[in-house]
Amino acid sequence: MSRSIVFALYYTSVVAQSVQHLGVSCIGSTQQCGPRGGIGDGAHPVLTAQSFITDALLSTTPNSTRQLASGPPPVLIQALPSSTSSCTPRRDIIIDTANGAQQEMVGFGHAWTDSTVSVFNTLDNATLAQVLEDLFGQSGNNMGFMRHTIGSSDLSGEQYTYDDNGPSFNEGEPDLDLSHFSIEPYGSAMAGMIAKMGAVKGDVFLFGSPWSYPGWTKFNDLFIAPNLNVPNGGSYNILNNSFNPAFILQMVTYFSKYIDAFRSHGVQVNGLTPMNEPLNYQGGYPCMYLSDVDAANLIAQGLGQAMHDRGVIIMAYDHNTDQPVYPARVVLGTGGEGALTDAAAWHCYASPVANYSVMSDFKTMFPNTLQFMTECSNYLPQSGTWNFEVASNFIPPVTHGASGAAMWVTATDESYGPHSPYGGCAGCLGSIVVNSSNTYTRTNDYYMVGQFSRFVRRGAVNYQVLGEGNEGDARGANQFYTMAVQNPDGSFAVVMMNNWGSDQDVVLEIGQGHWQGTVPNGTVTTWLIPAEALWWDQGQNATGTYNSTQGGAGGSVSTSAVCATTASSSSQSTTSTTALEPVLDTTHTIASVITTVMGRRKHVA
Structure with a gap:
């Protein structure tokens, strides 16, 4: 199946608020106007699960914290981890792809x-x-x-x-x-x-x-x-x-x-x-x-x-x-x-x-x-x-x-x-x-x-986040916030803010699959998840053909739950939380x- 057909089949949604006719900022005849995209558009599809991290700690030492740094990507798992798993307690987040399409971005x-x-x-x-x-x-x-x-x-x-x-x-x-x-x-x-x-x-x-x-x-x-x-x-x-x-x-x-x-x-x-x-x-x-x-x-x-x-x-x-x-x-x-x-x-x-x-x-x-x-x-x-x-x-x-x-x-x-x-x-x-x-x-x-x-590309669709995706509010010291959008290429960009007080082992449910990884404490972390059509082979088994950075080209995909690897923290402590003043x-x-x-x-x- 060609990639363009995959995108056409899997990027379908019905939303009330459309941004299709909002115009662009340049009009000069010598300027090339119109969408120029970026990662997640049709010309630059997400083929690899990726993670990007920025620390919320304002360092006193230049370049000692992560700033849009690449982190360990989430792993595709075929089975939802059981409650008896030996892993540390996890945070289950559900992206409601069936009924949760909201506004366009x-x-x-x-x-x-x-x-x-x-x-x-x-x-x-x-x-x-x-x-x-x-x-x-x-x-x-x-x-x-x-x-x-x-x-x-x-x-x-x-x-x-x-x-x-x-x-x-x-x-x-x-x-x-x-x-x-x-x-x-x-x-x-x-x-x-x-x-x-x-x-x-x-x-x-x-x-x-x-x-x-x-x-x-x-x-x-x-x-x-x-x-x-x-x-x-x-x-x-x-x-x-x-x-x-x-x-x-x-x-x-x-x-x-x-x-x-x-x-x-x-x-x-x-x-x-x-x-x-x-x-x-x-x-x-x-x-x-x-x-x-x-x-x-x-x-x-x-x-x-x-x-x-x-x-x-x-x-x-x-x-x-x-x-x-x-x-x-x-x-x-x-x-x-x-x-x-x-x-x-x-x-x-x-x-x-x-x-x-x-x-x-x-x-x-x-x-x-x-x-x-x-x-x-x-x-x-x-x-x-x-x-x-x-x-x-x-x-x-x-x-x-x-x-x-x-x-x-x-x-x-x-x-x-x-x-x-x-x-x-x-x-x-x-x-x-x-x-x-x-x-x-x-x-x-x-x-x-x-x-x-x-x-987050223009025209992306925001989806409702269920489960433990959003806890706490700005009046207290502990928050974990999540937003998830589906970009024009069918991929998902999931942005998570972790001010919970500890690294969070996250299992993210999207469609028929689950992605597991760590969101470090004191960070804003963005996961890029490829279009669902790229996850499975014709027998509906997990496939690594999207070139997972976990396993390299044709990379590996876990067939069961894995314990998330603790992500490296910045050089300064990330064990405390801060109230959002x-x-x-x-x-x-x-x-x-x-x-x-x-x-x-x-x-x-």
């Missing part, structure tokens, strides 16, 4: 910020080419789900929007026909850098998020907008830093011009969140309150259609899991599911920890609406400590319905900047730290993101309620 990645663009522009050409290959190339992290900031954010040295129309940010006068709109200079610099990303990897899903609208569109003070006779903004007053819906038409034009401007630079934006963290309005950096009612009206009164006309999906909310009613109201307020709002976006900063189970509730209500985890930060991680920030905010969202996840800043300088001088994420670590014009550091976040982005990032968490005073909404901290 888009990918994993980071965010483009002004800090990233700024530090990358200090690199010489050869170093920049290498860092882009490290991040987006098939030999690197192959990231396929990327965010970018529309205007400035807390990771910007200057504050601006694309139409300030005044002496400085938040101090302009209304520009009713947006004649002063321009993405220069910072937006064009960002678009140019993103276009270089597209030249390396053509199937990136790119979405944009604004941290603030132009000051003149906000209720900042009592300035009267000409020709509108409505109060309008122009100061740094944060007591009523909220959107004035009288400017809905102008904001529809603003976003449309932004999409068109990026397109003129060779960048197709695929998604838009109307506001980053719409319930956060008190930061000393760009931010703005956007109620669910105003967000729905903005989408319904032009933004939704304008974006759909440009091939851009609308992603509602873009904030913490503690207010799940917000995206639900936006979907219902924009014509319901399948109309103008295409997805819900979530952040990780709810106190004390993110509760991603609300995504399952949202999926029950809106089964055909995509979901994403769009921001989480690793704040001032310390050498000698354990850090599961990436895995603990990638795996649970996926198991609850997310089609992709993105950490925050892609790159900074050695001082976590440039960042806003007025507040914001002054200690947010990214994947890359630029040290000089020809040197940079790949952080532990780089390798942790790579445990997902290197092995919330990220110390108060600038992203605003506790607020909405009250009604004389029929008008009032925001109360």
Whole structure:
């Protein structure tokens, strides 16, 4: 049987949430756009069981821990080990291939910020080419789900929007026909850098998020907008830093011009969140309150259609899991599911920890609406400590319905900047730290993101994990998390986070077979399992013809249970567990309620 036929027969699934029409990030006629794949796609099938390991321990000694290191691969066994086996206690994990097909996957990645663009522009050409290959190339992290900031954010040295129309940010006068709109200079610099990303990897899903609208569109003070006779903004007053819906038409034009401007630079934006963290309005950096009612009206009164006309999906909310009613109201307020709002976006900063189970509730209500985890930060991680920030905010969202996840800043300088001088994420670590014009550091976040982005292909199907695949939660000190996706070649990528306190002997049930191996303590470990059609011969016996690295070419397959070989640990102790503390990032968490005073909404901290 030919390999292509095998893939056609064994990669079949019915899922509610499809990612087939989400577009790509590059459009230039000289660029080769479209899926470029990586391991697990049809052109690069998984023929060998493999294991990759990254330690969660942030070492004080360079290169003393495993970073996407090859580990002992799992072994195919024909018989499930008995309870009387002499092996150490095992963890039985079941991938429900019969009835557990869930959402399709888009990918994993980071965010483009002004800090990233700024530090990358200090690199010489050869170093920049290498860092882009490290991040987006098939030999690197192959990231396929990327965010970018529309205007400035807390990771910007200057504050601006694309139409300030005044002496400085938040101090302009209304520009009713947006004649002063321009993405220069910072937006064009960002678009140019993103276009270089597209030249390396053509199937990136790119979405944009604004941290603030132009000051003149906000209720900042009592300035009267000409020709509108409505109060309008122009100061740094944060007591009523909220959107004035009288400017809905102008904001529809603003976003449309932004999409068109990026397109003129060779960048197709695929998604838009109307506001980053719409319930956060008190930061000393760009931010703005956007109620669910105003967000729905903005989408319904032009933004939704304008974006759909440009091939851009609308992603509602873009904030913490503690207010799940917000995206639900936006979907219902924009014509319901399948109309103008295409997805819900979530952040990780709810106190004390993110509760991603609300995504399952949202999926029950809106089964055909995509979901994403769009921001989480690793704040001032310390050498000698354990850090599961990436895995603990990638795996649970996926198991609850997310089609992709993105950490925050892609790159900074050695001082976590440039960042806003007025507040914001002054200690947010990214994947890359630029040290000089020809040197940079790949952080532990780089390798942790790579445990997902290197092995989960666009269009992969997430499957429900049963048995002992997911135990514990972020409120305690012990967790074992598992997510499992089937890639386009029919293989499975199974990502496991072990913060349980000891190495785990895992027996993984997939279809008609079982795979056994060790997941070391204190690690994120990814297993690649070949397509099931390659496991068996015509007599339904286990076969080693997939070239198992356990036995070499035509390798051996155990016909019974084996005791897992204890995987080598890093040079530092991996015998203790660590509680998953919330990220110390108060600038992203605003506790607020909405009250009604004389029929008008009032925001109360």
